[in-house]
Amino acid sequence: MSVAVALTDSPEGRRALDAAVAEAQNLGTGLFLINLTLHDFTEEELPSGLEVTVVNRSGRGDRDPVTAVIDELGDHPEVDRLVLGVRARSRVGKMILGSVAQRLILRSPVPVLTVRQDGR
Structure with missing residues (x-):
């Protein structure tokens, strides 16, 4: 069992890393x-x-x-959840730009834990 985090260069990414570390520590598992x-x-x-594997x-x-x-x-079946940082976007922003986080939530083969940048 392992917790994965998709880490970006953003406040949302850093918040996701913090949440993933806490989740891995809580479960007593490694971090991917x-x-x-x-x-x-x-x-x-x-x-x-923590045991950390970096890709x-x-x-x-x-x-x-x-x-x-x-x-x-898909290559790492030991991962049983994914942590993502997300942020609020306007309706127009969603329509025009799309969202990596949204696409991952919809396509992920494992459950996804989303963390907002403001911590709510």
């Missing part, structure tokens, strides 16, 4: 960090006291973030 930030993590940035993307042209996350979840 899917790094969508385009920078590699240093030891200092990773949570201590890095190779660059912007790597692949669609949703496809990357779904592929990783």
Whole structure:
């Protein structure tokens, strides 16, 4: 059993990481960090006291973030939940831009725990 987090370079991503660490600690399991930030993590940035597996993307042209996350979840059956950071968007923003988080919620093969940036 493992908790996955799709981590982005945003306040929502950092909030998702905090929630995923808490969830993994609560369950006594490892953390599977899917790094969508385009920078590699240093030891200092990773949570201590947990077994952490990091999967890095190779660059912007790597692949669609949703496809990357779904592929990783498919390749790692030990992951039994996904943590995502989300933010409120206007109706127009949803219609025009779409949302990586929304697409992941709809396509994820495992249950998804969403965390709003403001902590509600």
